[in-house]
Amino acid sequence: xxxxxxxxxxxxxxxxxxxxxxxxxxxxxxxxxxxxxxxxxxxxxxxxxxxxxxxxxxxxxxxxxxxxxxxxxxxxxxxxxxxxxxxxxxxxxxxxxxxxxxxxxxxxxxxxxxxxxxxxxxxxxxxxxxxxxxxxxxxxxxxxxxxxxxxxxxxxxxxxxxxxxxxxxxxxxxxxxxxxxxxxxxxxxxxxxxxxxxxxxxxxxxxxxxxxxxxxxxxxxxxxxxxxxxxxxxxxxxxxxxxxxxxxxxxxxxxxxxxxxxxxxxxxxxxxxxxxxxxxxxxxxxxxxxxxxxxxxxxxxxxxxxxxxxxxxxxxxxxxxxxxxxxxxxxxxxxxxxxxxxxxxxxxxxxxxxxxxxxxxxxxxxxxxxxxxxxxxxxxxx
Numbered sequence: 001x002x003x004x005x006x007x008x009x010x011x012x013x014x015x016x017x018x019x020x021x022x023x024x025x026x027x028x029x030x031x032x033x034x035x036x037x038x039x040x041x042x043x044x045x046x047x048x049x050x051x052x053x054x055x056x057x058x059x060x061x062x063x064x065x066x067x068x069x070x071x072x073x074x075x076x077x078x079x080x081x082x083x084x085x086x087x088x089x090x091x092x093x094x095x096x097x098x099x100x101x102x103x104x105x106x107x108x109x110x111x112x113x114x115x116x117x118x119x120x121x122x123x124x125x126x127x128x129x130x131x132x133x134x135x136x137x138x139x140x141x142x143x144x145x146x147x148x149x150x151x152x153x154x155x156x157x158x159x160x161x162x163x164x165x166x167x168x169x170x171x172x173x174x175x176x177x178x179x180x181x182x183x184x185x186x187x188x189x190x191x192x193x194x195x196x197x198x199x200x201x202x203x204x205x206x207x208x209x210x211x212x213x214x215x216x217x218x219x220x221x222x223x224x225x226x227x228x229x230x231x232x233x234x235x236x237x238x239x240x241x242x243x244x245x246x247x248x249x250x251x252x253x254x255x256x257x258x259x260x261x262x263x264x265x266x267x268x269x270x271x272x273x274x275x276x277x278x279x280x281x282x283x284x285x286x287x288x289x290x291x292x293x294x295x296x297x298x299x300x301x302x303x304x305x306x307x308x309x310x311x312x313x314x315x316x317x318x319x320x321x322x323x324x325x326x327x328x329x330x331x332x333x334x335x336x337x338x339x340x341x342x343x344x345x346x347x348x349x350x351x352x353x354x355x356x357x358x359x360x361x362x363x364x365x366x367x368x369x370x371x372x373x374x375x376x377x378x379x380x381x382x
Contacts, residue, residue, distance in 0.1 A: 007308035008309060008310070011302065011305045011317075014298055015302060017298050018295065018299060018302065020287075020291075021294075026185050026188075029185065029188045029284065032192055033191040036192055037191045038191065038192070041153040042149040042152055043152030045149075045152070046074060047127075048079075048127040048128065049079055049127050049130070049144065050122075050125030050126060051069060052082050052121035052122065052125060052131065052133075053069075053083045053134075054114050054117035055083060055086070055092055055117075055135040056086045056092070057089060057090045057092060058092050058136070059092045059094070059095050061135045062083070062092055065133075066095075069139060069144075070102060071141060074144040074148075076103070079144070080105075080127055081104045081105065082125060083096040083099075083107070084107045084117040084120055086113060086117035087110055087111065088108075093106060093108060107120060107121065113215045115216075119212045119213060122207070122210050122212070125207070129204055129206065130205050131202070131204045132220075132221075133201060134202075137163065137243040137244060138244045138245075140243060142241075143202065146240045147202075151204070157205060157209050157225075157229070158224075158225040158235040158236070159204045160198040160203040160235070160238065160241075161238065161242065162239045162240070162241055162242045163202070164243065164245070165179055165180075166246055183237075189281070189284060189288075190237040194233075194234045194235040194236065195225075195236065196226075196288065197235070198222070198235060199221065199237070200219075200221030203221065203225070205228055209227055209228040209231055210224060217263075217266070218262060218266050218363075219260060219263035219266070222267050226271050226274075230273060253352070254352045257352075258356045261293060261359075261360035262362060262363035265293070266363055293357060296358035324351075325347075327343055327347035331348035
């Protein structure tokens with residue numbers, strides 16, 4: 001009886017913790033953001049910018065990306081475009097060289113690490129506003145100007161673009177649904193005060209706030225913005241600065257999430273102040289970033305405790321969890337046209353994200369640079 005009573009209390013506590021992480025905290029954050037919204041002062045007056053594009057083996061995407069930058073409605077004479085090839089072995093350098101007559105500067109970094117490429121790009125940049133962008137995504141013509149306009153607000157140190165995932169199949173749409181959920185959280189953090197990083201595909205920052213990264217940094221879009229955050233500046237999301245990406249496959253998203261979640265462990269080592277009172281968003285960091293790392297272990301504990309619940313609750317909850325995990329496994333062999341896909345694909349997406357969070361502890365056992373893997377998209381594979 002004592003064991004059953006303990007199991008009931010533990011089960012309720014664990015389920016409550018999982019609910020808080022997945023839904024309770026995001027809803028609380030949205031309520032806080034509505035009550036304490038901090039608007040950003042904007043001025044559309046253009047100023048010089050240095051656009052830094054670090055790329056490795058991106059020849060399939062590079063021409064379209066550079067075209068989207070050059071076709072921007074931002075004044076061309078105010079844009080310095082630096083392509084940094086970090087150890088490319090394909091036609092990346094040849095593609096970039098074709099744009100030399102249009103003012104695109106090519107720099108080659110043979111060390112092959114993305115942080116080294118970004119550090120070199122910043123060293124060569126001349127403008128006071130730095131814009132970092134990845135090779136795969138296409139920029140909206142007005143996105144650069146909308147990022148720059150936010151720096152009229154002296155409290156703003158970093159401005160992120162608004163990543164839009166193009167529609168694809170059911171599996172990829174479930175992955176993009178998760179991204180929309182993440183983007184909602186980031187948007188509310190931005191309205192409240194600051195995001196806890198940036199959207200790596202496109203973000204801008206004040207040059208004087210940039211802090212060079214160690215070569216093995218996994219999350220350049222967290223490490224770099226946090227330097228501005230701990231200098232008292234805001235990290236905001238500009239929802240009108242859009243860029244467009246292809247949906248990723250579930251397997252590719254799993255590898256990416258292992259890297260990004262492992263990067264959260266790494267960034268706590270790089271910025272120990274995240275877990276102290278120096279972090280003005282300590283409550284949000286613990287509820288959002290740290291809690292996500294604990295979530296898979298909470299879910300496993302829920303399964304274990306379920307076996308000790310009184311009947312019939314033990315059978316009910318064990319069956320529900322078994323059905324969920326069975327659907328996730330079945331999705332691996334379920335055809336894209338099967339009606340079951342609408343149930344199995346969401347289950348697989350959630351299970352994959354939980355597994356990725358659990359696997360993130362690999363950062364303590366392998367070198368960080370081994371976690372970098374190419375991203376597979378449904379339109380063009382890497």
